[in-house]
Amino acid sequence: MAESVISISNANIYQGNNLILQDVNFKIEKGEFVYLVGKTGTGKSSLLKTLYGEIPLKEGDATVVGTEIRGLNWKTVPFLRRKLGVVFQDFHLLTDRNVYENLRFVLRATGWKEKHLIDEKIHDSLEKVGLKGKGFKMPYEMSGGEQQRVDIARALLNSPKLILADEPTGNLDPETSNGIMQLLLSISKDLGTTVLMATHDYVVINRYPSRILKTELGKVLDSDMVLAANKSE
Numbered sequence: 001m002a003e004s005v006i007s008i009s010n011a012n013i014y015q016g017n018n019l020i021l022q023d024v025n026f027k028i029e030k031g032e033f034v035y036l037v038g039k040t041g042t043g044k045s046s047l048l049k050t051l052y053g054e055i056p057l058k059e060g061d062a063t064v065v066g067t068e069i070r071g072l073n074w075k076t077v078p079f080l081r082r083k084l085g086v087v088f089q090d091f092h093l094l095t096d097r098n099v100y101e102n103l104r105f106v107l108r109a110t111g112w113k114e115k116h117l118i119d120e121k122i123h124d125s126l127e128k129v130g131l132k133g134k135g136f137k138m139p140y141e142m143s144g145g146e147q148q149r150v151d152i153a154r155a156l157l158n159s160p161k162l163i164l165a166d167e168p169t170g171n172l173d174p175e176t177s178n179g180i181m182q183l184l185l186s187i188s189k190d191l192g193t194t195v196l197m198a199t200h201d202y203v204v205i206n207r208y209p210s211r212i213l214k215t216e217l218g219k220v221l222d223s224d225m226v227l228a229a230n231k232s233e
């Protein structure tokens, strides 16, 4: 039987007291690449934040890379964060330190202490995103595309089984977006990493078609379910 990396059932997603998404049900298996689309304000980020433990899950159940999301607290969230990587639209890099120090900061915060292991992980991650030897660069010395690659390198540091990406190409020109998409797709294909990626970019989706989850009218719709329903008609 396939191994679900994300399994969410009967979940209601809130922002504070506001119900944003109702009765959310889907599974994502190991190695899948899935888009999350939907009009602005329909809850894509809220869903991702719930999956990485930034918004508490109050109703329903979800298991993400083997961790039960309901009932997570500030003590248990770091265990979840070590098993997944998050990629943001606006990179979230620390602007006062170079790339190496940005990555080292995350490794230290997730419990790594030995310098040679830290150096090895940073080297490997930068190599995977095509930035080998660029650890000395300051974020402001890099293009948007390069900063997004650093953000992805940071997400890869702990060899995660899952990457949650929130509009990772949202601030990039089409050619740079294309490079970032190819990188994310190769991470999914070559490393077997599951990727759930929120996007507005239908050019990207048409170029690299894959399963789509869509937030609409307070629900999450699943292209796999639509295909299955059409087949059985």
Ligand SMILES: Nc1ncnc2c1ncn2[C@@H]1O[C@H](COP(=O)(O)OP(=O)(O)OP(=O)(O)O)[C@@H](O)[C@H]1O
Binding pocket: 015, 016, 020, 038, 039, 040, 041, 042, 043, 044, 045, 046, 047, 215
């Ligand atoms: N911190 C917050 N506090 C209260 N409400 C919020 C907060 N962040 C978002 N919301 C509200 O939650 C709803 C869903 O927002 P969310 O950011 O999840 O949508 P989205 O689909 O990711 O939008 P976008 O495509 O613009 O990023 C919106 O109505 C938004 O106004």
